[in-house]
Amino acid sequence: xxxxxxxxxxxxxxxxxxxxxxxxxxxxxxxxxxxxxxxxxxxxxxxxxxxxxxxxxxxxxxxxxxxxxxxxxxxxxxxxxxxxxxxxxxxxxxxxxxxxxxxxxxxxxxxx
Amino acid sequence: xxxxxxxxxxxxxxxxxxxxxxxxxxxxxxxxxxxxxxxxxxxxxxxxxxxxxxxxxxxxxxxxxxxxxxxxxxxxxxxxxxxxxxxxxxxxxxxxxxxxxxxxxxxxxxxxxxxxx
Numbered sequence: 001x002x003x004x005x006x007x008x009x010x011x012x013x014x015x016x017x018x019x020x021x022x023x024x025x026x027x028x029x030x031x032x033x034x035x036x037x038x039x040x041x042x043x044x045x046x047x048x049x050x051x052x053x054x055x056x057x058x059x060x061x062x063x064x065x066x067x068x069x070x071x072x073x074x075x076x077x078x079x080x081x082x083x084x085x086x087x088x089x090x091x092x093x094x095x096x097x098x099x100x101x102x103x104x105x106x107x108x109x110x111x112x
Numbered sequence: 113x114x115x116x117x118x119x120x121x122x123x124x125x126x127x128x129x130x131x132x133x134x135x136x137x138x139x140x141x142x143x144x145x146x147x148x149x150x151x152x153x154x155x156x157x158x159x160x161x162x163x164x165x166x167x168x169x170x171x172x173x174x175x176x177x178x179x180x181x182x183x184x185x186x187x188x189x190x191x192x193x194x195x196x197x198x199x200x201x202x203x204x205x206x207x208x209x210x211x212x213x214x215x216x217x218x219x220x221x222x223x224x225x226x227x228x229x
Binding site: 004032034036041042043044045046049089091093098099100101102103104105 | 155203
């Protein structure tokens, strides 16, 4: 059974810092990995999706990398802003399946 | 297209009552998923449809839960005889044919927050 772990559980940084969120998964036979953002009491907003054959994806200040063989992904946020404050969730889709397995998320607070 | 729409946004119900939630997916998405999220946890898979066919159900989906997707468009999730443990955010997602391989994979709705008192 796939298990997804996100470290740290919470992170507080001052505005302007670059930061890295970590995601690990136990079964490397994945189809893709997706990073989501969730604001308090809200639904999920997709940030980046990395196919199993890819090493990284970039969108604006966000960069996600994938090392499938070691079961790891990182989300890099450059020049953090208070508006980046949210919970970031990592989810994997296993090969042969259509559903996602989520981590518990990293709660990020960026202070002005 | 305005994305995945879920109604109601919030629902407070007394224990033992039945509740029904609705999800309207993105029109060209043929797959629709239901997830449940409790406080401090990531979403957990409940069930999914391809068109009108319910292809998979999680063990989390007890006999009190039923989901439908008539005509392969919107979906409903009903919980009968609600219990306090059913209190959670219920999230709906949809994806393109091929199961979320597009640039943004799955698209989630804003969720329905259920509180059972």
